[in-house]
Amino acid sequence: MQTTQRTFVFNALLFVVALLALGAAYAQTGAPSPEAPAALPNGINFSGAYTPDDVAYFQDDLERLHRDLPEWWQYVLDARPFTIVIDPRTARGAIVAVTECCDASGSGTVRFGYHLSEISTGSDPDSQSAEARRVAFLGMLAHELTHVRDLRAGRFTVKTDRKSCVDAETSGLSQQLAIKRDLAAGGAGGVTAWLTEQIRSENRDLHSRSFWDWYCAAFE
Numbered sequence: 001m002q003t004t005q006r007t008f009v010f011n012a013l014l015f016v017v018a019l020l021a022l023g024a025a026y027a028q029t030g031a032p033s034p035e036a037p038a039a040l041p042n043g044i045n046f047s048g049a050y051t052p053d054d055v056a057y058f059q060d061d062l063e064r065l066h067r068d069l070p071e072w073w074q075y076v077l078d079a080r081p082f083t084i085v086i087d088p089r090t091a092r093g094a095i096v097a098v099t100e101c102c103d104a105s106g107s108g109t110v111r112f113g114y115h116l117s118e119i120s121t122g123s124d125p126d127s128q129s130a131e132a133r134r135v136a137f138l139g140m141l142a143h144e145l146t147h148v149r150d151l152r153a154g155r156f157t158v159k160t161d162r163k164s165c166v167d168a169e170t171s172g173l174s175q176q177l178a179i180k181r182d183l184a185a186g187g188a189g190g191v192t193a194w195l196t197e198q199i200r201s202e203n204r205d206l207h208s209r210s211f212w213d214w215y216c217a218a219f220e
């Protein structure tokens with residue numbers, strides 16, 4: 001009887017130890033870590049060759065917009081539903097992103113040819129800093145989501161000749177320029193000189209015949 005009791009106590013002790021171990025394991029894996037990103041907003045999805053870094057980069061950008069430029073945060077959210085696809089096959093020459101809208105479920109698709117943190121607007125050293133790349137990505141995001149919004153609203157749905165290409169792309173490039181102007185007005189973390197030149201050059205492009213000859217060359 002005494003032996004049985006002792007065995008029972010021993011088993012009960014083992015059980016408590018096991019529970020404590022389980023609790024410790026749960027505390028390590030089950031509790032959210034401080035760096036864990038919040039969930040993506042409903043209606044924004046990732047697909048293709050994306051990595052957790054792409055999602056984290058996007059979420060960080062979204063948080064910055066929410067904090068610094070809430071009207072642009074709203075602009076991104078208003079383009080939902082959309083899916084960001086990382087697809088290296090998209091990258092061809094000057095083409096970095098391609099947008100379609102809408103699929104059978106009403107969702108837009110923005111395909112980027114590179115991982116999001118690798119997108120830049122040039123090969124010069126100034127364009128390669130982390131902050132310059134972030135500005136480049138946000139500009140491109142605003143551009144492509146403008147296409148999503150336009151297409152969903154039935155605007156510029158046919159891009160078959162020079163005029164329709166210029167019309168659709170003027171809409172996208174104008175918003176790309178607008179978000180860069182707002183980022184510049186907010187200080188843009190140490191890339192002010194670079195960004196000022198970007199804005200000057202993109203504004204010149206919008207009104208340049210030779211730029212459009214090149215940009216819409218496929219539709220001549």
Ligand SMILES: [Zn+2]
Pocket residue numbers: 143147168169172173
């Ligand atoms: Zn475009």
